[in-house]
Amino acid sequence: MPMTRDDISEKVRETLVDAxxxxxxxxTPQATLTxxxxxxxxxxxxIVFRLEKTFGIKIPRGELFPDNILNNPEYVSNGKxxxxxxxxxxxxxxxxxxxxxxxxxxxxxxxxxxxxxTIVNYVAAKLAG
Amino acid sequence: xxxxxxxxxxxxxxxxxxxxxxxVSLAEExxxxxxxxxxxxxxxxxxxxxxxxxxxxxxxxxxxxxxVILAKIGLAEIDELVLPxxxxxxxxxxxxxxxAAAAIEGVISKNGREIGRVELIFSHIDRNVSGxxxxxxxxxxxxxxxxxxxxxxxxxxx
Numbered sequence: 001m002p003m004t005r006d007d008i009s010e011k012v013r014e015t016l017v018d019a020x021x022x023x024x025x026x027x028t029p030q031a032t033l034t035x036x037x038x039x040x041x042x043x044x045x046x047i048v049f050r051l052e053k054t055f056g057i058k059i060p061r062g063e064l065f066p067d068n069i070l071n072n073p074e075y076v077s078n079g080k081x082x083x084x085x086x087x088x089x090x091x092x093x094x095x096x097x098x099x100x101x102x103x104x105x106x107x108x109x110x111x112x113x114x115x116x117x118t119i120v121n122y123v124a125a126k127l128a129g
Numbered sequence: 130x131x132x133x134x135x136x137x138x139x140x141x142x143x144x145x146x147x148x149x150x151x152x153v154s155l156a157e158e159x160x161x162x163x164x165x166x167x168x169x170x171x172x173x174x175x176x177x178x179x180x181x182x183x184x185x186x187x188x189x190x191x192x193x194x195x196x197v198i199l200a201k202i203g204l205a206e207i208d209e210l211v212l213p214x215x216x217x218x219x220x221x222x223x224x225x226x227x228x229a230a231a232a233i234e235g236v237i238s239k240n241g242r243e244i245g246r247v248e249l250i251f252s253h254i255d256r257n258v259s260g261x262x263x264x265x266x267x268x269x270x271x272x273x274x275x276x277x278x279x280x281x282x283x284x285x286x287x
Contacts, residue, residue: 019203041257042200042230046250049225049232061228 003127008055009120015050016116019043029117037116051119057126064122065114066092070107081105089113095121134178135219138185146222147186151178155213170211175219175237176202179247183221183233184269187251190226193270196263200230200252207237207245215239221247229256 003011013027022037033039039047048059062068066089069075075085086105090098096113135149153160153170160168180199188197211217221235230252237245254263 042250042252045227045230045252046201046203046232049227049230049250052225 005120005124008123008127011054012051012116012120012123015047015054016119019046019050027116029115029120031116032112033114033116034111039114047119051123055123055127057123059126062092064095064119070110076107079107081107081110093118095119095125132177133181134174135181138182139218141186141189143186144190144223144226146220147182148218148220149178149182151217151219153211153213153215153217160213168213170213170215170217172205172207175207175211175217175245176205176247176249178217179219179221179235179237180249180251182219183223183235183249184251186221186223187226187231187233188270190223190231191253193267195253196255196267196269197231197251198254198269199249201250203232203248203250205245205247209239209244211239211244229253 009029013024016022016027016033016037017024020033020037020039020043026037031037033043033047044065048064051057051064052059069081069085069089069092072085075082075088081089086098086102090096090102093113096118097115098113101109101113135151138147138149140146140148155161155168159174160170163169163171184197184199188195191197216239218238218241219235220238221233223231224234225232230250232248232250235247235249236243237247254261
């Protein structure tokens with residue numbers, strides 16, 4: 001029987017509690033991984049490893065958490081994503097909600113895209129094939 | 130000098146698992162000051178021993194071309210004190226390995242009995258997402274380190 005979205009959300013929550021040492025009640029859908037849950041760069045790899053194990057999926061590098069964006073001068077100018085950069089990021093992160101970020105694509109606010117719900121969306125899409 | 134906190138590998142399954150032993154001796158100077166009441170093997174050095182066991186396993190999986198750095202201690206539970214004369218066994222298995230990093234799970238035993246569990250993540254730091262350059266030389270698996278490792282990988286001298 002396929003997993004429901006609630007099942008996925010619960011397992012993602014457990015994964016983040018284990019990986020980040022976060023309190024369960026803090027792992028809400030809108031919580032950001034770095035700002036609210038205190039994730040550091042190595043934690044993103046830990047999260048990927050744990051999600052692969054928990055859900056039996058393979059997560060290619062850069063698919064859940066895109067890389068090679070901020071160090072590309074075509075994508076960043078004056079501390080903000082360029083139009084091309086934003087379009088590229090949106091294409092690579094269909095699982096993220098860009099509603100707020102695209103109004104002001106300041107690279108310092110990029111971490112706000114990485115929410116608990118972002119991961120749930122990604123896993124749900126991945127499991128749906 | 131490198132601080133090596135394992136004495137010998139007793140099993141090594143490339144890409145999969147490794148087991149190393151460490152004989153704790155009062156001849157080790159660090160034990161003289163660790164705890165006033167009586168000498169105790171520091172837990173931190175047991176984690177380091179597990180990191181070296183797992184780090185060598187992870188390094189071997191990429192032919193020692195990557196700079197393998199301990200990046201995160203996900204879990205470290207050690208239930209008992211370890212004293213001079215005890216033998217530690219570090220058994221570690223690779224749970225994940227990718228271009229950028231590797232994860233291991235390990236069990237620590239004392240005199241044949243499980244006393245601890247450790248989960249570690251190693252970074253292949255040349256593959257870091259920030260693109261930072263750590264130089265060409267591999268300061269982790271240096272020639273000196275490889276020489277120290279040689280008896281483990283070559284097997285018994287016949």
